[in-house]
Amino acid sequence: MSGVKIVTIGGGSSYTPELVEGFIKRYEELPVRELWLVDIEEGKEKLDIVSSLARRMVEKAGVPIEIHTTLDRREALPGADFVTTQIRVGLLDARIKDERIPLSHGCMGQETNGAGGMFKGLRTVPVILDIDKDIEELCPDAWLINFANPSGMVTEAVLRYGRKNKKVVGLCNVPIGMEMAVAKDFGIDHSKVRIDFAGLNHMVFGLNVYVEGKNVTKTVVDRMAKGLFNGSPKNIQDVEWVSEFVKGLGIIPCGYHRYYFLGKEMLEKELAEFSKGETRAEVVKRLEKDLFELYKDPNLDIKPPQLEKRGGAYYSDAACRLISSIYNDRGDIQPVNTMNNGAITGIPADSAVEISCVITKDGPKPITVGELPVAVNGIVQQIKSFERTTIEAALTGDYNTALVAMTINPLVPSQTIGKVLLDELLEAHKKYLPNFKEYFESR
Amino acid sequence: MSGVKIVTIGGGSSYTPELVEGFIKRYEELPVRELWLVDIEEGKEKLDIVSSLARRMVEKAGVPIEIHTTLDRREALPGADFVTTQIRVGLLDARIKDERIPLSHGCMGQETNGAGGMFKGLRTVPVILDIDKDIEELCPDAWLINFANPSGMVTEAVLRYGRKNKKVVGLCNVPIGMEMAVAKDFGIDHSKVRIDFAGLNHMVFGLNVYVEGKNVTKTVVDRMAKGLFNGSPKNIQDVEWVSEFVKGLGIIPCGYHRYYFLGKEMLEKELAEFSKGETRAEVVKRLEKDLFELYKDPNLDIKPPQLEKRGGAYYSDAACRLISSIYNDRGDIQPVNTMNNGAITGIPADSAVEISCVITKDGPKPITVGELPVAVNGIVQQIKSFERTTIEAALTGDYNTALVAMTINPLVPSQTIGKVLLDELLEAHKKYLPNFKEYFESR
Amino acid sequence: MSGVKIVTIGGGSSYTPELVEGFIKRYEELPVRELWLVDIEEGKEKLDIVSSLARRMVEKAGVPIEIHTTLDRREALPGADFVTTQIRVGLLDARIKDERIPLSHGCMGQETNGAGGMFKGLRTVPVILDIDKDIEELCPDAWLINFANPSGMVTEAVLRYGRKNKKVVGLCNVPIGMEMAVAKDFGIDHSKVRIDFAGLNHMVFGLNVYVEGKNVTKTVVDRMAKGLFNGSPKNIQDVEWVSEFVKGLGIIPCGYHRYYFLGKEMLEKELAEFSKGETRAEVVKRLEKDLFELYKDPNLDIKPPQLEKRGGAYYSDAACRLISSIYNDRGDIQPVNTMNNGAITGIPADSAVEISCVITKDGPKPITVGELPVAVNGIVQQIKSFERTTIEAALTGDYNTALVAMTINPLVPSQTIGKVLLDELLEAHKKYLPNFKEYFESR
Amino acid sequence: MSGVKIVTIGGGSSYTPELVEGFIKRYEELPVRELWLVDIEEGKEKLDIVSSLARRMVEKAGVPIEIHTTLDRREALPGADFVTTQIRVGLLDARIKDERIPLSHGCMGQETNGAGGMFKGLRTVPVILDIDKDIEELCPDAWLINFANPSGMVTEAVLRYGRKNKKVVGLCNVPIGMEMAVAKDFGIDHSKVRIDFAGLNHMVFGLNVYVEGKNVTKTVVDRMAKGLFNGSPKNIQDVEWVSEFVKGLGIIPCGYHRYYFLGKEMLEKELAEFSKGETRAEVVKRLEKDLFELYKDPNLDIKPPQLEKRGGAYYSDAACRLISSIYNDRGDIQPVNTMNNGAITGIPADSAVEISCVITKDGPKPITVGELPVAVNGIVQQIKSFERTTIEAALTGDYNTALVAMTINPLVPSQTIGKVLLDELLEAHKKYLPNFKEYFESR
Secondary structure, eight states: OOSSSEEEEEETTTTTTHHHHHHHHHTTTEEEEEEEOOOOOGGHHHHHHHHHHHHHHHHHTTTOEEEEEEOOOOHTTTTTTTTEOOHHHHHHHHHHHHHHHHHHHTTOOOTTSHHHHHHHHHHHHHHHHHHHHHHHHHTTOOEEEEEESSHHHHHHHHHHHHHHTTOOOOOOOOHHHHHHHHHHHHHSGGGGGGOOOOOOOOEEEEEEEEETTOOHHHHHHHHHHSSSSOOOOOOOOOOOOOOHHHHOOOOOEGGHHHHSSEEEEEEEEHHHHTTTTTTTHHHHHHHHHHHHHHHTTTTTTTTOOGGGGGGGTTTTHHHHHHHHHHHHHEEEEEEEEEEOTTTTSSSSSSSEEEEEEEEETTEEBBBBBSSOOOHHHHHHHHHHHHHHHHHHHHHHHHHHHHHHHHHHHTOOOOOHHHHHHHHHHHHHHHGGGGGGGHHHHHO | OOOOEEEETTSSSSSHHHHHHHHHHHHSSEEEEEEEEEEGGGHHHHHHHHHHHHHHHHHTOOOOOEEEEEEOHHHHHHTOOOOEOOOOOTTHHHHHHHHHHHHHOOOOOOOTSHHHHHHHHHHHHHHHHHHHHHHHHHOOOOOEOOOOHHHHHHHHHHHHOOOOOOOEEOOOOOHHHHHHHHHHTSSOGEEEEEEEEEEEEEEEEEEHHHHHHHEOOHHHHHHHTTTOOOOOOSSSOOOOHHHHHHHHOEEEOOGGGGOOOSSHHHHHHHHHHEEEEEEEEHHHHHHHHHHHHHHTTTTOSOGGGGGGGGSSHHHHHHHHHHHHHHHHHHOOOEEEEEEEEBBBTTTTSSEEEEEEEEEEETTEEEEEOBOHHHHHHHHOOOOOHHHHHHHHHHHOOOOOHHHHHHSSSOOOOOOHHHHHHHHHHHHHHGOOGGHHHHHHHOO | SEEEEEETTTSSTTTTHHHHHHHHHHHTTOEEEEEEEEEEEGGGHHHHHHHHHHHHHHHTTTOEEEEEEEHHHHHHHHOOEEEEEOTTTHHHHHHHHHHHHHHHTTTEEETTSSSSHHHHHHHHHHHHHHHHHHHHHHOOOOOEEEEEHHHHHHHHHHHHSOOOOOEEOOOSSHHHHHHHHHHHHSSSOGGGEEEEEEETTTEEEEEEEEEEEEEEHHHHEEEEEEEETOHHHHHHHOOOOOOHHHHHHHHHEOOOGHHHSSHHHHHHHHHHHHTTTTTTHHHHHHHHHHHHHHHHTTTOOSSOGGGGGGSOTTTTHHHHHHHHHHHHHOOEEEEEEEEOTTTTTTTTTTSSEEEEEEEEEEEEEBBBOOOHHHHHHHHHHHHHHHHHHHHHHHHOOHHHHHHHHHHHSSTHHHHHHHHHHHHHHHHTTTGGOOOHHHHHHHH | OOOOOEETTTSSSSTTHHHHHHHHTTTSSSSSSEEEEEGGGGGHHHHHHHHHHHHHHHHHHHHOEEEESSSOOHOOOOSSSSHHHHOOHHHHHHHHHHHHHHHHOOOOOOTSHHHHHHHHHHHHHHHHHHHHHHHHOOOOOOOOEOOSHHHHHHHHHHHSSSTTTTTEOOOOOOHHHHHHHHHHHHHHHHGEEEEEEEETTTTEEEEEEEETEEEEEHHHHHHHHTTTTOOOOOOOOOOOOOOHHHHHHSSSSSSGGHHHSSHHHHHHHHHHHHHHHHHHHHHHHHHHHHHHHHHOOOTSSOOGGGGGEEEEEEEEHHHHHHHHHHHHHHHHEEEOOOOOOOBTTOOOOTTTEEEEEEEEEEEEEEEEOOOOOOHHHHHHHHHHHHHHHHHHHHHOOOOOOOOOHHSSTOOOOHHHHHHHHHHHHHTTTTTGGGGGHHHHHHO
């Protein structure tokens, strides 16, 4: 049977209409035959709402994409060409805890790389590995395209502990957002911008920026130093870079780097939100509620513009262009999370990096970077150590390893505070941490 | 002429009697013919006091070591076999500023790896490179044995920008102190302890501990976790490790790791000292004053026991056993700062690392480590990035690079604070930062 | 002034009409304003013939490309965007010696990687480095595109000892020829074939072959094993591969691999040619003579079809598409010789490799390969050792180093024979080996 | 129970008296309690002869070493501290075939790295891996000390496919022989010589030679270049090095390098022996016969001096000093085959290399070498590719892989000849190649 079969795990997500819109727009080049939206029991209501909207969108567009839903991923997987994962283990309530518990102790939560992000990793990694195991059994040649955060950590885990064929790619909207921002700043089309990306997920740098083939890195750095350019996603606090720092760096940091290089200011902003009950997770929860109200409207048959505020802008573009380039063996260049394989000197060959790749039918092939600029190699390696130690804790359920992971996180100021955070977060997420069973029983 | 010629730059240091004692004790195996103590004009008085003591010590011991002094190192260098550097550019007053200025902004000073250490590096690196240039001209085959802090950074700088023959070794008393502490804890002689060291200066880990050939790493870790063992130098605040962290790490951290893993507590202790005018630098300044009073006593002809309190315990042992092993091609194992050359995977081959080496007439040859434990690789790389960026700032005098170095230091919580510290410290040390001339003039 | 300025050193070569045809065909995308053909005094007659033909070709095509000639490259270089080198130091007579002298001792000559190739390297490397020095002075931002064999060795030499900006690319028609052969075998257009190349010049492997995005490597291997497919250039003896070897290898060898894996048979064929006075060099000399007779015809205003027999098929395509992709920042994938930079694990980062690259305005960026297949890593490293040792001999003129280079060449069966070849070849090429002056004088 | 238990597999070997003598001499430092000599049914007679001699030697020496024999290694292994392997699968008759079959086709046999060595590997690797499996079950903490050739290939195989704890060391008498030769040449004791070894088994180089701590490499190179020094084992043909080659190399080749650098002459010598029925294997077979006659003499109670001629001089010294240094955690330096772990840049971290190591209770730790000299890196990598491909063939029994291994061997001049050798040798050794069952059945 011709056409592509896609399975989206966490299909009830508010992002799904973006994805559906992406598939509709690209139907000519990427003929999706079946889109399976999979969710868990707790997500059934949302799944119903989203899948109905998806069906209306497809119908309105007049493309023959079949929308299926199921609560059993094993029903969906057989024959899949691509499996996308956009799950949130513990839903937004878990994220609220990830953010509020650290903040209650004066510490950054940060749902991807901070103490909160560590717990997102502890909850998510084992689930994704289970999905990967099902893929191995039911559709072993399918590409696993992961959006679930922390996306770099998840990719690392699947590369190390998942299928032998390593058919996994981690995606993020940060790099594409940086490209879009440059395009906007130069008043040109996105297709005329190319950035050499290298680093890790939420820890990626633009080493060179090309506009219509001209290397404009220095211009972009200068505009950034003057506060005229800002490539950050909307969900990140807008704290000003110090001009001389940006010039000294000479490459383009991503929005998340503020957490590491402007830690004090970021923390202050987050503490202010915390005290008002307006942490990002809380805001998102309200936004989502509104979105689903919108989605329910039986007259809505396009992606509603309000979705943009949700923060995941360009996810759909990133995902659809990746899937399309793999499907079409396009050989174009895209930034994704994939196995390093020597592309960045000094990072283990078998670790995941976020890097510009040539995308072929055989997946992404990183473009060689060589050594990272000296000034940023350290923090990149630091986060990689944190990611790998967290994965080890996630799989072993070992408390001591978890404390080490927490302590080496650059946003945690001491192991004593780390221990407090660890204990509270473990307790708060107990239900989603089956690998820590022995620890919970031994207390 | 037979016998060894040693030139000690910064010879007026209060540590010199330790060194002299070391040479006396080892005279049989290491026949020092001439010891040249070199200092600068400002250090003349101390140089006179110390050299007189040294002469009395030598005479009392009855060994034919000639003690020479000079204020012109170029007079001393010709024919030298070993040149040791124990300089302190700007003397203790500069160190006091290194410590107090950051603390005045609520930030760790830390005279080796913190903001203060960065400035120690900015002041020291160009001077050592000048010394190395003189060595190249006057005694090109001499070994440069550096004690001046930050010793790892200095070694890195000489390896990258100094003599082609790379005859430089950086020394520190931290590793030997850890061996001594294990020996004491097990109630055995130092010679029966061997530790596999790897990392960077003041960022070194004991990967394995052997006592009489038995791998006792787990025992030492457990004792450390229980607070029964502590390998730290006396000059580091005694904050307790969290038991589970130490067990999770599974290797032996050095005392300085507290600054990174117990940052909050260390900062609190230092702030308390700061408010009492008792930062380490201030305490040391008083200790030194007392020591020099003692040294003046014409009846004193041995190293006075009070020197132990000064903090640099074992420096003499570390230095003399290194020099002796090179001289005698002993082939024994010692931890030093030297070129990595692939010994630690992931760190550039041409960077300095602190590592257990076989010591031969051709200098130290690192024992292969392979990959560092995942959990600590990140922080080691982070410090290496900081060291290299600081060296670049030291040699170029570039303000922006200096701000980047300051910001990526893990003890500096934000680039905004980093900028404040940078500006004040630059001003405070203006006199000792000739490479920043253009910056000072342009303000 | 708009348009591209190209300087072709060795412009009197019989290949030049190919290049001119290439520029004419691509004029829309690559507007060449000036093409400077440079040659030496001995090549003046050929230069006149070729440049006249070039002018007729340009006129017939109706494109405004100015053709200039000069015997002084320093006149041509200022303002150049691209400098192409297609020189043959010592002309074809030198190549005849490169091939006949080894064969006279029962040894493979092989004008690129054998004993003959070594001497081609010894003669060519210093000249190209001189050209690079002139470029540095007169048009430092120009790209040096080298066709002169041994192209990999020349690229290695310029990367290590040439301009700091490393703007050099080495080109060869072997990889493009392999792509063309696959296209022909599958009956499709060249644009639908992509091969992942990795290795060294004349030592390159096709790791994966894609036809319309499908990985057909196994099919190509099987057809090769059955003798149905052969990607070799015409100038290489057609000795049959052993079926099981090709299948065991599992990747696509290039034509030159026969010299290493089918050495005995290749040698027999060459010895037969030698005895008939029909070594490749002698044949080429006759072909060239005929070609220049053709070129003289004032009615000829296109590239004559007889040029195809000359052996350098596709050189023009390879060169023009590379120059065009750099000029247009195309971001397409092409196999070239460039700095490894970690793309192939185990080969020094600063060495030249032949590898599929993304071609941008900043030059080629290798696509990461990781480890070469185990079975071929050894021979690739062997040739790299030979290349680097030959370069060292070329630059130092050291006889002993030259003998080591000769001995480690896999086509030389013993150092005793190596010495005989070395002595005779040195004598034969004395005139072109000024760096060996001391050696010649000391005999 | 105190004392060391050693199990020697292949205990009926004529070398065993050397080993026994070594244990007797070192009884004070290495108190061997039990020595188990294990052999197979076909070796029973020799085992009886050798074990009786061993008992007489022990008794005469008056040391309480118990000598046990068994034909079942699983009886011997429990409780072993060290297991040494000195097996010869197929006995000397197999080696005769390894040498004569290639020579009958005009090709070097070479029982370790040539076509013959490849078959020795094919026969031996699976057997050693079986032994390693038994060790894992019965005495998992024992060190496997392998003498069986090709020792580097065997070590590589056990490191990659054997016990997780990687407690294997490969031994060879070549490096110790080179040290002994230097000692003799300088007229000093062996203990005063140290050589920095790096490379592979039978492909090892002395990078630096120290005599009493002085680097005398240049002197040794010069003496070698003049034919005054020769570090080869007696069993290697004495073909003269070309003086300029040795000087150009600048490091000390081992005896086996003649096969690669003086291939033509070595082959001529071997062909001459072949025609007289005096290949090394045939000579050794006769020597062994004589030795066993001697061993039978009930009055013999020491190692007979005639054993020296056998060729394995210093094996006992190499083995006993290694075992003693591990047992005593001596921390001295010895050349052994062990995991590279980054010590030699460019060779995979998980491959076996022959290298100077610090020997501790935890086994050998290589001293970092960095990059091998450029000229020799290639041939070392070539042999490593051959070793790894041979191991793959040995474990899979794949004919095509075996043909690739045969072809990439530098001593095999073409894949067509390689195929002839492969087919004949497979047939000749059919009985000892159970993994090739499928191939044999399919013919």
